[in-house]
Every structure is written in C-alpha cells, then in structure tokens.
Amino acid sequence: MNRHFHRLLAGTLVAGWLAAVAPAWGDIAADIELVKNAAAQSPMPANAQAAWKRVAGQPGGALLVLKAMDGAGPLETNALRMAFDAATEPMADSGAILDLREVVLDRSLCSKARTTVFELMVRSAPQVRGELVAAMLDDPAPELRYAAVADLLERADMADGEAALTLYRQAFAAAIDVEQKQRCANELEDLGEAADLASSLGYVLAWRVVGPFNNVDGVGFAQAYPPEDSTDAASYDGKDGTVSWVSTASDDDLGLVDLTKVLGPFKGAVAYAEAVIESPAAADAQVRYTTRNGSKLWVNGELINAANVYHSGHSIDQYVASCRLRKGENRILLKLCQNEQTEPWAQSWEFQCRVTDPIGAGAQFTGATPK
Incomplete structure (x- = not known):
C-alpha cells in the first residue's frame, strides 16, 4: 500500500x-x-x-x-x-x-x-x-488538470497584452479537455496568434476512403468486405460497381470528414476510411472517434471497437478505445455504415477521429494519406 x-x-x-x-x-x-x-x-x-x-x-x-x-x-x-x-x-x-x-x-x-x-x-x-x-498543469488526473487550466484561464482573462498572451499559451499547452483547448485557441486567435488546434488534440486529418459497399437492410455491419482483409488493392467490387480509394484531407479544427462530400450521399451503404500515422515510439494510446453511423475500428489489424448504432446523437470522443501503438507506422481503419432512414436528421455520414495518450492528451505523431 x-x-x-x-x-x-x-x-x-x-x-x-x-x-x-x-x-x-x-x-x-x-x-x-x-x-x-x-x-x-x-x-x-x-x-x-x-x-x-x-x-x-x-x-x-x-x-x-x-x-x-x-x-x-x-x-x-x-x-x-x-x-x-x-x-x-x-x-x-x-x-x-x-x-x-x-x-x-x-x-x-x-x-x-x-x-x-x-x-x-x-x-x-x-x-x-x-x-x-499550482502544481497540476501537467497532472495525469484529467479532472485535476482541468481545474488547474480553469484557474490559469481566469488569470489570463484578467490580464492584458503580452501577459494575457503568455497565460493563454500556457493554458493551451496544458489543456487536454477539448472545450478548454478550443477556448484557448479562440482567445489566442483574438490576440492575433494562430494555434494548431487539430494537431494539439491529436486529430487525424489525412485519410483515404472507399465505398459504397452494400448495407441495405443493415447487412453491411456484419459483412466483412475486402478492405477488412487487406487495403492493398486499388479497387474493389462495391454496391453499384467498382469502387476505388479516394484521398481526402480535413481542414476542420476538429478533424471532421464528411463522406457525403467525398463519396456521395449514399444510403444503405458502407464506407471504409484508412489513415497511417507515424509514432515516434511504442506507446499505450487511445483512439477516440465520433460518428452518427454504425462503426467498427481497427488499429494495426486488431478490432478494438464496434457499435451498431445509427443517428442516436453524438459528442466529441463519443467512442474511446485503447490500443498499443508501434514505433513507426500504424494503420487505422474505420468502417462507417449508413442506414436507409429518410428523415433529414438521418442523412449524416461523417466522422472525427483522434489519437491520444491514455488520459486524453493529443498523441505526438505524423501522418500522411496512405497510397
């Protein structure tokens, strides 16, 4: 003890x-x-x-x-x-x-x-x-670090000029809570300084996607389409003919990728999104993602999350799954299933995905759209 x-x-x-x-x-x-x-x-x-x-x-x-x-x-x-x-x-x-x-x-x-x-x-x-x-800005307990950053932000709010800028920089560097990090970035922007919010939070921005595959009557969630076995092929037999990988990069501060813009507004459909990140060292990590669609998540070929849930609402870090990153190249594969509902609120086919350490701080990695 x-x-x-x-x-x-x-x-x-x-x-x-x-x-x-x-x-x-x-x-x-x-x-x-x-x-x-x-x-x-x-x-x-x-x-x-x-x-x-x-x-x-x-x-x-x-x-x-x-x-x-x-x-x-x-x-x-x-x-x-x-x-x-x-x-x-x-x-x-x-x-x-x-x-x-x-x-x-x-x-x-x-x-x-x-x-x-x-x-x-x-x-x-x-x-x-x-x-x-005062001693908690780098604390491993998320709740305690949140409290420390909140106090620092109060001090920054009461400061002016260079003093405020310094305090907001410190808060931005220390924050791991997404809303606190966003607030810091907004304050810095108001003071004329850009902050790389997406990278600081660990969002993966560069992807390639392929689809649609069939999900009529919800059959696609359980069906293992070819990208689940290998993503090496340039094209596959899809729902309505041959489908090929399409590269895309999010310019959203929170890494949003809209599949309806990349592939089209398909219904009863499955898409796969793959990203490669380079980790400087082997490390325990979490993949945190958000989607209104049925989903599965693999890291380096290991299935680490599955949620056959559609349009039930979503929030930042809706799903959190633990994994072990290798030193060097790591492959993330997301399966995103769109159902056939016709209501306006059921048309979303999108996702956000970030990689963090075990307490939610954005992981350090480099990424590139896979070939």
Whole structure:
C-alpha cells in the first residue's frame, strides 16, 4: 500500500481524527468490497445497503474507500464516492482536512481518489485551491488538470497584452479537455496568434476512403468486405460497381470528414476510411472517434471497437478505445455504415477521429494519406 496511506491509516494525522474513530480494518474492508460488488444492482440488496451505511458512518475507513476506487467502474466509484463524502462530513469544519494535501498531490494514487479528496478539501477549505492547482498543469488526473487550466484561464482573462498572451499559451499547452483547448485557441486567435488546434488534440486529418459497399437492410455491419482483409488493392467490387480509394484531407479544427462530400450521399451503404500515422515510439494510446453511423475500428489489424448504432446523437470522443501503438507506422481503419432512414436528421455520414495518450492528451505523431 502507498506510504501515504500507511501513514494516514496508522492514525498519525495531526488532528488525530482517524485514530479516534478507527474501525476494525478487516470488517470495513469487507463492507467496502460488498458495496463495490453490489453497486451495479438496482435496487442495491439489503445487505449491501447495510454495508454502505456502516462504511459511510466510519470516518476511520475513509482512506480505505479511496483505495478501493482504483480500477473501479463508474457505478462502483459513485457508490464509494458517496460513502466517502458521508464518512468525512465530520471533517468539514475541522483543520484535519488540510492534512490530506499529500493524498491529493501523490500522483501514484488513482485519479478518482485524488480528485475526490481535492473536491472535499476545496469544499471545506476553499483557500487551499490555488496552492493545490499550482502544481497540476501537467497532472495525469484529467479532472485535476482541468481545474488547474480553469484557474490559469481566469488569470489570463484578467490580464492584458503580452501577459494575457503568455497565460493563454500556457493554458493551451496544458489543456487536454477539448472545450478548454478550443477556448484557448479562440482567445489566442483574438490576440492575433494562430494555434494548431487539430494537431494539439491529436486529430487525424489525412485519410483515404472507399465505398459504397452494400448495407441495405443493415447487412453491411456484419459483412466483412475486402478492405477488412487487406487495403492493398486499388479497387474493389462495391454496391453499384467498382469502387476505388479516394484521398481526402480535413481542414476542420476538429478533424471532421464528411463522406457525403467525398463519396456521395449514399444510403444503405458502407464506407471504409484508412489513415497511417507515424509514432515516434511504442506507446499505450487511445483512439477516440465520433460518428452518427454504425462503426467498427481497427488499429494495426486488431478490432478494438464496434457499435451498431445509427443517428442516436453524438459528442466529441463519443467512442474511446485503447490500443498499443508501434514505433513507426500504424494503420487505422474505420468502417462507417449508413442506414436507409429518410428523415433529414438521418442523412449524416461523417466522422472525427483522434489519437491520444491514455488520459486524453493529443498523441505526438505524423501522418500522411496512405497510397
């Protein structure tokens, strides 16, 4: 267990609040595990509800709750977070809360736990926010980095001239949240400085696409058309005859590629989009993409995401799939299925795709339209 947790669980906080209420660690750990295992059930079983109440009533077990967040899913994290908040409520008016600084700043701990403690500290002692976020502009916890960038933007908004420009540059470099990055780019543009938003966010701009293949009655999603086996051929038998690869490059700040403009406004159709990126080193990464169409995603021939979903809305980073980039050339292949709906809102056949590190910062790569 992390050394800070050893120290805190031993009850050596200056205020002594843990030592005063320390439970039997085995009992509280068993209750926490029961809460985690039942968090996805609705309603939560009675024995798990009773366990949650015991956890929520034990301030001395609060740090074990944080430890349990490591690797927990959203529902489990939410149940644990509520138990932590209830358990630490007695600290709200106590100076003991300030002794949790080390937990917030310890980057070896999971981001969910650190963010939970940060928010507790800021609620209880707002004056510590500035001190904490000053060290978080490069933090691996997305929520904490967001807070640090937000504070930097507030300072930039109040500055003028070169001082404002410097602060917005710093915020742009540090931000990994797409909306924060967009805001920084807009502010820099207003001050006369261009910012390469697409590249900074890791958007892939250069593609080649081929289609249409048949998707009448939705048959195309499961059908493995030739590009799924090999993209080496110049042309294939398509839905209405021979189809060939077409090169395209997005000039959109968020990498939008509109297939209706590249291939045509086909319905009941499948298209494939391929890109090659060059990574300077082997690295864990994520491919994050957005589309209103049914889709599949391969990286270096490995299927890493599939979503047979049509026109149900979309958002930035709608789909997030983890992968391992090779040093050098990496091939991304997207399958994009358009259905036969005739409503105006169902005509979209487009996508955005970016490559990031595991916390969402734009990956460093070079790209070129494949031959």
